[in-house]
Amino acid sequence: MAGFDKVVNSYEEAMAGLEDGMTIIAGGFGLCGIPEGLIAQMVKMGKKELTIVSNNCGVDDFGLGLLLHDRQIKKMVSSYVGENALFEKQLLNGELEVELTPQGTLAEKMRAGGAGIPAFYTATGVGTPVADGKEVKQFNGRDYIMEESITGEFAIVRAWKADRYGNLVFRHTAMNFNPMAATAGKITVVEAEEIVEPGELEPSEIHTPGIYVNRVIKANFEKRIERRTVRQD
């Protein structure tokens, strides 16, 4: 079934077509569920002036934070970017632009982008700096602001299991933004812990149907923990 076999065997193939100035939508929350190898490949390719849409920007030495070292990022669209000294420096220098977006609005903007919905209304951010320049409309006596959807030339996603057709299953809270990111890329690239044959994933348990996915690569992940909290038993 050549037509639906989306597995590629190198990171070069996985990120082929990435160019300066593109918008990349990335799954992950903090360091949880991030496509580590695809980010490393982006660092290696050295493309510049990128717009990255991701809830966070990693830390100084891991995740999307690595793209800051060679100043590859022009603009971040994120809800929280406070884990990262280099980010702070580039932001204050004016080398980096940030568009702070409430977390739920960000998730919905990605979903809307993939779902052909150019804009939606939300009460989130009404009366705050987030509402600046946005259309306000009343529904049932309450104010809402219009938020526009987001799409990208690429989406980079981490999955647990992927089949060759690109059907995806995510593991625990490593799911987070990954399913929305997967829908919003013109080219959606998935890095998976495991690749299985079509038919091995139960159809109703698939989180992301393969129609959204263009390329799949198998990877080993470091899975660094950002805040290691344990209890004594």
Add this chain to the structure above:
Amino acid sequence: MAGFDKVVNSYEEAMAGLEDGMTIIAGGFGLCGIPEGLIAQMVKMGKKELTIVSNNCGVDDFGLGLLLHDRQIKKMVSSYVGENALFEKQLLNGELEVELTPQGTLAEKMRAGGAGIPAFYTATGVGTPVADGKEVKQFNGRDYIMEESITGEFAIVRAWKADRYGNLVFRHTAMNFNPMAATAGKITVVEAEEIVEPGELEPSEIHTPGIYVNRVIKANFEKRIERRTVRQD
């Protein structure tokens, strides 16, 4: 865990609070995945002037079509209502009102209702009778119409497995509109083939988290087939 045990033991309890003039959002596609017993209870209760939001209106002698016999429905919001002679008669008599809504727009209106999104834009229906009276806005040079969300006093849902907390799993294509309906009711009532204990459903495989669900009742379903098509092997 009294606070989260949502299982009720009678259909009277399941539909308690239903009144004349209410809006009820129903899951199901054709006769597939419909909450048969909850519909039967609505027939038994005889409440009138109901607005029913459902992709279809059953057939003459099964599903939501049963609500037509005693003229309980004032208005249907549906994408397709062509399976039903009684429906046709009441519509032509002017006893019944119908708001035809494209299937995808209907699904999205329910989802938006549950998700606190009062309206969204879609290209579906632009230039057609569906666009009449609706705001048109351009994004990237294309026209879109604004569609408002739907919520109801009740949502009635069929699930395959429900746990006592109201977490739901749906079976095959009996899923259809049920997950969206579940989010959009002020009181969401679920009729399930099987009730399991909390912890038996794998957290990442739950289709509808229990937070949306108010009442759960166990049922046996007839599961009538609308178009029985088989192949000879």
Add this chain to the structure above:
Amino acid sequence: MALTRDQIAQRVARELQDGYYVNLGIGIPTLVANFIPEGMEVMLQSENGLLGMGPYPTEAELDADMINAGKETVTAAKGAAIFNSAESFAMIRGGHVDLTVLGAFEVDQNGSIASYMIPGKLVKGMGGAMDLVAGAQNIIVTMTHANKHGQSKLLEACTLPLTGVDCVKKIVSDLAVIEVKDGAFHLLERAPGVSIEEIQEKTAGKLVVNGDVPEMVF
């Protein structure tokens, strides 16, 4: 000779490409699945929430919870995914489906389509058709070139309530294959033995004919 329903489906199937995600409407479009070329793989999307629709079930496989958008009992193909209606139309509306094939009452030379309602008769509803014509990357309409009274269904402007505007890319009728572009019907192929004159006569909208128009071969 006008094409049979099966021949129309067979001709549409030649528009498929390996790796296509396709939504087939009710009627002739459904038959397209029977003519997928050898060695080519396409995945069928059914808008009630199934990507990877398989054949009808055997008696033993029959399951009331497994239907397609035409409410027929079906099976899931290997590698299928099942999801809710909002997700299903997210894929459709978001342009992820490569091709939609559907029937119509009328198509006009601008690619507008009327397919869901004949005023005066009962309104059955548009189902998923409006979402499909608004969202799919490519839309092919199958229909008879003229109605049973001999009146053309390929018009200068649709007369019935529209399902969508400026969206149909191609028509495979019982008489011809026609591309819809630049405000005209462009004749690409003729049914075997059907003359350009007959097609012209049964096309009310603007028909563009360039040179010799080949006959379809089956």
Add this chain to the structure above:
Amino acid sequence: MALTRDQIAQRVARELQDGYYVNLGIGIPTLVANFIPEGMEVMLQSENGLLGMGPYPTEAELDADMINAGKETVTAAKGAAIFNSAESFAMIRGGHVDLTVLGAFEVDQNGSIASYMIPGKLVKGMGGAMDLVAGAQNIIVTMTHANKHGQSKLLEACTLPLTGVDCVKKIVSDLAVIEVKDGAFHLLERAPGVSIEEIQEKTAGKLVVNGDVPEMVF
């Protein structure tokens, strides 16, 4: 005596009801989970996609793929559900979460809250706080009544960029429990040994005191 962080959390826990779905912010709000009254069940929502958050894991249970919205490793409670971020905020924005507890820099007498940004210092971002204050049915803020310079954080009008307008229902500070309604701070309870005068002095916005204000008991 001003309340300790634990006492603030303990007092907030008295606002819980059996069967509540609750989202707890970072800091003092997180401690509320330690004081859920005996025999009462509440379910904790973590906005990164977990309904039914359990305790921190043991060393053996530690899993990088199982974190909360504060990026701490956690466990899932029995009966938990895990879902994507869009679904998580559908529940929050849609008003399905009964109670949100979060910290703030400032709250004003109309219930507006500033909690995510101090201009001139680095902008870290609002995370999920704006969605939570816009969507939750009930919002309780925990904070010290005054900052370290003794300046009130309960103001006539917030001075910092807002997280949300007219949304905070109650404040549990180190000095008092205050209801925010009708454009004023209504004093409900005092910390043990803290006088109404001290609270008045540290409340810059309009404070309403009705009769004897009871002391909290721990």
